[in-house]
Amino acid sequence: MQIDENVSSRKSRPKSGRLAAVIQWFDSDYSDGNEAQGDSKNKADWVRCVPFIVLHVGCLGIFYVGWSWFAVGAAAALYFIRMFAVTGFYHRYFSHRTFKTSRWAQFLFALWGATAAQRGALWWASHHRHHHRHSDQEEDLHSPGRSGFWWSHVGWIVCSKNFRTDYARIKDFAKFPELVFLNRFDSLIPALLAGGVFGIGCLLERYAPGLGTSGPQLLVWGFFVSTAILFNFTGSINSLAHIMGKRRFETGDDSRNSLLLALATMGEGWHNNHHHYMHSTRQGFYWWEIDLTYYALKFFERLGLIWNLRPVPAEIYEQARRSSDQGTALGQSPTAVPVLRKKPSMSSERSQ
Numbered sequence: 416m417q418i419d420e421n422v423s424s425r426k427s428r429p430k431s432g433r434l435a436a437v438i439q440w441f442d443s444d445y446s447d448g449n450e451a452q453g454d455s456k457n458k459a460d461w462v463r464c465v466p467f468i469v470l471h472v473g474c475l476g477i478f479y480v481g482w483s484w485f486a487v488g489a490a491a492a493l494y495f496i497r498m499f500a501v502t503g504f505y506h507r508y509f510s511h512r513t514f515k516t517s518r519w520a521q522f523l524f525a526l527w528g529a530t531a532a533q534r535g536a537l538w539w540a541s542h543h544r545h546h547h548r549h550s551d552q553e554e555d556l557h558s559p560g561r562s563g564f565w566w567s568h569v570g571w572i573v574c575s576k577n578f579r580t581d582y583a584r585i586k587d588f589a590k591f592p593e594l595v596f597l598n599r600f601d602s603l604i605p606a607l608l609a610g611g612v613f614g615i616g617c618l619l620e621r622y623a624p625g626l627g628t629s630g631p632q633l634l635v636w637g638f639f640v641s642t643a644i645l646f647n648f649t650g651s652i653n654s655l656a657h658i659m660g661k662r663r664f665e666t667g668d669d670s671r672n673s674l675l676l677a678l679a680t681m682g683e684g685w686h687n688n689h690h691h692y693m694h695s696t697r698q699g700f701y702w703w704e705i706d707l708t709y710y711a712l713k714f715f716e717r718l719g720l721i722w723n724l725r726p727v728p729a730e731i732y733e734q735a736r737r738s739s740d741q742g743t744a745l746g747q748s749p750t751a752v753p754v755l756r757k758k759p760s761m762s763s764e765r766s767q
């Protein structure tokens with residue numbers, strides 16, 4: 416079977432843990448044969464996280480390269496272009512299959528999403544499916560109610576047990592070798608984007624000096640700043656969207672709806688809607704629940720790139736109507752912060 420072949424083809428020569436972590440910067444499926452360490456509880460792997468740390472530290476480069484309207488505009492444009500790919504493709508397609516598309520478009524969508532530097536589509540979607548299966552339960556990888564805000568926002572990402580892709584959880588897409596390739600070499604596309612942005616900056620400095628930008632400046636704003644903000648707003652759906660906002664549906668978890676988060680994340684802020692019914696393409700269930708990703712996907716549908724967008728069923732609207740008729744505590748609930756139940760301890764040392 417395809418998945419087993421992929422697993423068995425991985426090199427498994429013994430290496431020290433740190434060297435394996437460095438190799439995994441480039442080949443995220445690399446195994447050093449010490450799989451047991453991946454099962455260790457909530458252990459941060461800082462060597463493995465160096466690219467992630469560099470991404471954030473690189474933002475300090477603004478103090479060296481200054482700014483220009485062009486560079487800031489590029490950062491904003493790259494933010495929204497890639498946020499759309501994260502929500503429209505990584506989330507609504509690869510995680511939940513809320514519409515259909517061709518194999519070619521599917522590959523391009525995974526490629527587009529990879530520019531966001533949030534790992535490959537298969538890693539992203541497989542962990543997200545796990546979140547829906549165990550939302551705010553003991554097994555949930557990033558529940559702010561159970562594990563604290565910072566854990567749900569970023570802690571789980573730097574934890575060694577969450578680095579590997581569980582291909583068995585995403586068999587429907589792991590059968591496509593081109594998707595496995597993008598997932599395995601997940602730093603390739605972000606590196607190409609960073610190089611491309613730097614190169615364009617160099618060309619503009621030479622041929623359009625009136626824009627006031629340069630290679631280093633465009634790299635810092637267009638890649639580091641834009642990507643770091645993109646990561647943190649994506650992470651806010653795992654953290655803030657389970658803390659901040661109102662609840663329309665009793666979902667059995669802490670998910671909430673927030674206009675502010677929906678605007679920042681192009682529609683992902685309607686998280687209580689989404690947890691109640693994850694199969695629809697739209698997450699803002701009404702016209703006043705602004706969902707920019709959905710509007711863009713409708714445009715893609717008109718272009719014939721995607722089809723069979725799944726609607727919100729009438730029975731879900733009926734449940735929403737009953738909820739608002741009751742004027743229940745659900746609809747009126749304040750932005751309560753759930754009790755923090757248990758905070759995982761995190762070791763800074765990688766097990767050898």
Ligand SMILES: [Zn+2]
Binds near residue numbers: 546550653
């Ligand atoms: Zn959630």
Ligand SMILES: [Zn+2]
Binds near residue numbers: 506511543547693
């Ligand atoms: Zn989801």
